[in-house]
Amino acid sequence: MKKIYACLLGDWVCLNDDPHCLIDEAKLSPSEWWENDAPIWNPFKPDNENTLYQMPYVNIYYKGKDYRINPIFIQIVNE
Numbered sequence: 001m002k003k004i005y006a007c008l009l010g011d012w013v014c015l016n017d018d019p020h021c022l023i024d025e026a027k028l029s030p031s032e033w034w035e036n037d038a039p040i041w042n043p044f045k046p047d048n049e050n051t052l053y054q055m056p057y058v059n060i061y062y063k064g065k066d067y068r069i070n071p072i073f074i075q076i077v078n079e
Contacts, residue, residue, distance in 0.1 A: 004030035006060060007073040015062060022061040040071045 004015045004023075015021045015030040023033040024040075033039070042056035058074065060067045 001079050002031065002034055003077045003079050004034060005075045005077060006062070006067075006069060008060070008062060008067050008069065012075075013062065015060065018063050020061070020063075024059060027061075034076065042071075 005012050006015055015023070021030055022028065023030055026033075026036075026039075028036060040056050040058050043054055048054060056071055057068050058071050060069060
């Protein structure tokens with residue numbers, strides 16, 4: 001089984017452990033997100049390179065909170 005981990009506010013958590021966890025604008029479960037090519041928001045050519053708004057990110061809804069994190073803070077583990 002694939003487990004999706006994310007570093008949220010400095011703590012690594014297993015997103016699969018929250019049955020209400022949703023990822024991406026499509027609001028997919030962690031497993032569905034991974035099986036659908038794990039989409040992230042990433043501008044090919046940013047409008048402005050000097051802003052945090054143009055950095056790649058993933059939206060995650062986890063345990064009642066919305067997070068916007070850089071994809072480097074996501075790990076996939078086969079268990």
